Amino acid sequence: MATSKIKKNDTVRVITGVDKGKEGKVIEVKDGKVKVEGVNKATMHVKPNQSNTKGGIIEEERFFDISNVMLVVEGKTTRVGFREENGNKVRYAKATGALID
Numbered sequence: 001m002a003t004s005k006i007k008k009n010d011t012v013r014v015i016t017g018v019d020k021g022k023e024g025k026v027i028e029v030k031d032g033k034v035k036v037e038g039v040n041k042a043t044m045h046v047k048p049n050q051s052n053t054k055g056g057i058i059e060e061e062r063f064f065d066i067s068n069v070m071l072v073v074e075g076k077t078t079r080v081g082f083r084e085e086n087g088n089k090v091r092y093a094k095a096t097g098a099l100i101d
Contacts, residue, residue, distance in 0.1 A: 003082075004029055004032075004073070005080035005091065006066055006067065007029060009026060009027065010025070010071055011024070011025055011071070011072045012024065012026055012034070012069040013068065013069065014068060014069055015062055017064070017068055019059060022036075022038065024039050026086045027061060028063075030063065030064070032066050033063035035061050035062065036069065040061055040062045040063075040064050041059045041061055042059070043057055043058070044058050044059075045061055071093070071100070073094060073098055076091075076093075076096065078093040078094055079094040
């Protein structure tokens with residue numbers, strides 16, 4: 001699989017679906033899917049275990065497709081490009097031209 005343009009700790013905005021317009025920080029990226037803080041929450045019933053002695057009902061973020069989010073740089077959604085600077089491959093925002101990392 002090609003390198004992902006969205007990485008952990010990036011701020012993204014959801015562009016389609018029920019949570020359209022919500023922004024959050026990326027918690028995890030895996031196999032073309034992304035988990036965003038506060039977005040796509042699901043309710044789960046959990047049995048008691050050592051880490052959660054009471055069990056009960058919890059809410060947890062779920063993975064959804066990475067194509068449903070866009071990176072937010074300086075308050076604007078933008079596409080991501082790659083270029084070489086000083087011999088290193090870096091990401092940059094196509095809307096503003098600013099370096100991301």
